[in-house]
Amino acid sequence: MGRVTSEQVRDWLRRYADAIAEHRVELVRLDTAIGDGDHGTNMDRGMRKAIEKLDGSAPGDIGADLKAVGMALVSSVGGAAGPLYGTLFLQMGSAAAGKDELDLDGWAAAVEAGVKGLQARGKAEAGDKTMVDALLPALEALRQGGELGEALRRSADAAEAGMKATIELEARKGRASYLGPRSVGHQDPGATSSYLLLRTAADALA
Amino acid sequence: MKKLINAPDAVVREALEGMEAAHGDLIRVSYDPAYVVRADAPVQGKVGIVSGGGSGHEPMHGGFVGRGMLDAACPGEVFTSPTPDQMLAATKAVDGGAGVLHIVKNYTGDVMNFDMAADLAQGEDVQVEAVVTNDDVAVEDSLYTAGRRGVGITVIAEKICGAAAEEGKSLAEVAEICRRVNGQGRSMGMALTPCITPASGEPSFELGDDEVEIGIGIHGEPGRFREPLAPAAHVVERLSTAIVEDLPYQSGDQVLAFVNGMGGTPLVELYIVYRELDRFLQARGITIARNLVGDYITSLEMAGCSITLLKLDDELTRLWDAPVHTPALRWGA
Numbered sequence: 001m002g003r004v005t006s007e008q009v010r011d012w013l014r015r016y017a018d019a020i021a022e023h024r025v026e027l028v029r030l031d032t033a034i035g036d037g038d039h040g041t042n043m044d045r046g047m048r049k050a051i052e053k054l055d056g057s058a059p060g061d062i063g064a065d066l067k068a069v070g071m072a073l074v075s076s077v078g079g080a081a082g083p084l085y086g087t088l089f090l091q092m093g094s095a096a097a098g099k100d101e102l103d104l105d106g107w108a109a110a111v112e113a114g115v116k117g118l119q120a121r122g123k124a125e126a127g128d129k130t131m132v133d134a135l136l137p138a139l140e141a142l143r144q145g146g147e148l149g150e151a152l153r154r155s156a157d158a159a160e161a162g163m164k165a166t167i168e169l170e171a172r173k174g175r176a177s178y179l180g181p182r183s184v185g186h187q188d189p190g191a192t193s194s195y196l197l198l199r200t201a202a203d204a205l206a
Numbered sequence: 207m208k209k210l211i212n213a214p215d216a217v218v219r220e221a222l223e224g225m226e227a228a229h230g231d232l233i234r235v236s237y238d239p240a241y242v243v244r245a246d247a248p249v250q251g252k253v254g255i256v257s258g259g260g261s262g263h264e265p266m267h268g269g270f271v272g273r274g275m276l277d278a279a280c281p282g283e284v285f286t287s288p289t290p291d292q293m294l295a296a297t298k299a300v301d302g303g304a305g306v307l308h309i310v311k312n313y314t315g316d317v318m319n320f321d322m323a324a325d326l327a328q329g330e331d332v333q334v335e336a337v338v339t340n341d342d343v344a345v346e347d348s349l350y351t352a353g354r355r356g357v358g359i360t361v362i363a364e365k366i367c368g369a370a371a372e373e374g375k376s377l378a379e380v381a382e383i384c385r386r387v388n389g390q391g392r393s394m395g396m397a398l399t400p401c402i403t404p405a406s407g408e409p410s411f412e413l414g415d416d417e418v419e420i421g422i423g424i425h426g427e428p429g430r431f432r433e434p435l436a437p438a439a440h441v442v443e444r445l446s447t448a449i450v451e452d453l454p455y456q457s458g459d460q461v462l463a464f465v466n467g468m469g470g471t472p473l474v475e476l477y478i479v480y481r482e483l484d485r486f487l488q489a490r491g492i493t494i495a496r497n498l499v500g501d502y503i504t505s506l507e508m509a510g511c512s513i514t515l516l517k518l519d520d521e522l523t524r525l526w527d528a529p530v531h532t533p534a535l536r537w538g539a
Contacts (some may be wrong), residue, residue: 028406036285036425041405045283074322075239078260078286080315083322121318146364174314177351 002148004102004205006062010054013069017047019196020057030120034176037188039081046085060100066110067093080174081190084122084131090116104151108142108203115139120166122173127172129183130174131190138198149206159198163191184185207407214404218261218281218388225268229533232272239289242268243278253380254278254300257309257364258293259316263424264405266361266503271535276532280366282367284403285425285504287315293323302311302316305333305377307385309363311356312340335377337384339363341393341514343452344421345428354425355423358466358514359391361502362526365535369528383525387516391473392452394445395512397422399470401505420444422470423532424505424512438475442482445513450490455517457491462526464497464514469504471511476500479511496526502534 020027020043027040050072054065070089074082095113096102102110115135124130137158142151166188171177175186211217219237223237226235235241241258246253257267258280264311267279276302282288297306306327310320317338324334339356363384370380397419400409410426413419418441421429430448437536455461465480467473480499487494516522 028408032406032408032410037403037406037408037410038283038286042283042286075289075291077290078315078319079317080281080287082287082289082315083318121321122314143383156507172351174429175425177356178345178423180346180351182428189395 002104004062004107004148006059006065008205009062009065010059011152013054013065013199014051014110015200015204016029016197017051017118019200020044020047020193021162023192023196027189027193030187030192033186034171034183035189036069036175038079041083041108042077042079042081043085043193046082049076061098063093063095063097065093066090066096078120084190086119086182088114088118104142107148108139110140111139112190124172127169128168128192129171129188129191130173131188131194133166133169133188134162134191134194134198140194152202152206156195156202159195163187163195166191207402209402213405214407217404218283219262221423222268222281223317223426225533228351232285232531232533233268236299237297239292239295240269241278241280241292241299243299244271244273244276247277247300248302249277249342250259250302250523251304251374252302253304253375253377254297254302254306255279255309255364255367255371255380256293256296256300256306257360258282258296259311259313260287260425260503262506263503265501265534267364270361270364270532271533273539274372274528274530274532275535277365284405287313287319291337292321292324293320294326294330295326297323298330300497301332305335307367307371307377307380307384308334308336308369309360310336310338311360312338313355314352317401333377335381337381337388339388341388341391342423343392343425343448344395353429357395357424358393358503358512359388360466362391362462362514362516363387364466365530366522366525368530369507369525372528383521387522390517392449393512393514394448395422395424395468395510396420396441396445397426397468397508397510398435400426400508401469401508403506404454411448418510422510426505426508438478439482442479442486442513446483446486449513449515450492453517455490455515460495460518460523461487461491461492462496462498462516462518463487463498464502464516465496466503466512466514467501468508468510468512470507470509473500476511479513483513495523
């Protein structure tokens with residue numbers, strides 16, 4: 001059935017930081033089109049801070065690692081992404097507190113806690129053209145169960161489809177909402193960074 | 207991109223160091239976490255006033271820290287909301303036992319970060335009230351947007367609330383005055399050119415040489431529509447009509463008129479805007495009882511302006527006239 005270990009979670013977080021750095025310019029470009037053009041820069045700064053924090057502590061507690069990442073993001077990203085990604089990781093961390101490994105159910109429960117916390121903070125629903133449009137389908141895919149690696153890949157694929165579907169949506173939250181119909185035709189930068197989160201999870205944890 | 211900087215990622219910190227060097231008699235600066243605080247903070251028994259937001263809008267907010275205005279300001283990265291740890295530290299630094307008012311511009315990031323900070327402050331037994339400003343009539347206020355943006359009225363609210371706090375009013379009273387200022391104020395802006403953030407190096411939007419964007423936001427967010435460049439009188443009529451019809455302002459009203467430069471428009475043009483605004487309001491029987499003209503809530507080097515009107519009453523006029531001594535706004539002191 002497979003399990004997610006604390007070492008794998010750290011590998012995932014490092015891969016995510018690398019993916020954000022690699023896609024920094026693309027995220028800035030997407031955000032310039034419908035937001036304020038800082039998403040890639042801010043997430044890159046935040047994830048580098050998060051990895052620095054992890055490097056200074058001993059591995060073993062998945063919940064503690066996720067909380068450390070959440071606090072680093074809250075205090076270094078700013079914008080809307082800081083509280084949103086920060087809350088996502090903090091809530092995931094609470095759900096995985098004290099665990100050195102998780103099965104698929106445990107992993108899905110942590111992701112669900114994170115997504116719920118993020119929705120409570122940002123008040124976005126499916127279809128608002130936000131991170132939620134990548135995260136909710138991914139969570140649903142995880143909840144279908146099965147073999148861990150397969151579920152993680154299905155979840156990343158669902159996030160990718162959700163991200164691409166934001167192109168046709170009209171934004172109803174955040175700065176993109178000021179554009180109204182002019183936001184249609186652009187992929188949401190938050191959904192894009194959320195997709196990278198799920199894709200790197202499939203790469204590292206499967 | 208040509209900018210007078212040393213390094214893009216050092217812009218905010220180095221500007222703070224410059225401010226501290228220039229105005230050490232009025233302010234102190236904390237760098238980690240970053241906030242600007244009144245030199246004599248905390249003032250015992252006085253409500254503390256804290257604001258904050260992305261950098262790039264100078265002199266807002268750091269330039270408004272001092273007696274009679276803000277007790278502290280939290281600068282974020284350029285056009286990026288500051289973070290809850292900055293806001294919490296600033297809030298604690300200015301709490302003189304009478305509670306702290308957060309004045310928050312209505313942007314998704316600012317509101318969420320200040321929310322988290324207020325939660326954290328309450329957890330440390332500091333009484334916090336937050337008022338969100340949302341005066342930008344360019345944005346349709348509906349369930350389907352993030353709501354109206356907080357723009358020019360924020361400067362006026364910070365001045366008036368600062369004076370109310372200096373008078374010894376309670377946190378609830380200062381918050382009520384802040385809501386009244388926001389409720390009686392309306393703004394709209396326009397841009398002739400985009401701006402370039404130091405980190406991206408790219409213009410925030412594309413605008414033709416012969417076009418203007420009416421209803422622009424202070425981060426280069428688009429507004430209501432684009433139209434061909436026209437004389438100042440036409441532009442002022444566009445902005446002012448939207449503003450006076452929204453509240454609505456009526457014949458006989460006394461207003462504070464604030465003509466604000468976006469950073470790249472010379473004062474000589476702002477006075478032409480003021481001339482047109484004065485004529486426009488006179489024709490409607492609205493009297494400008496107080497005014498402010500200059501660059502106070504900017505958008506880096508964007509060329510353009512915004513107009514803010516506040517319907518005055520005796521109390522708001524008195525509080526506006528009260529002494530203020532900050533790096534960017536000073537009278538009576």
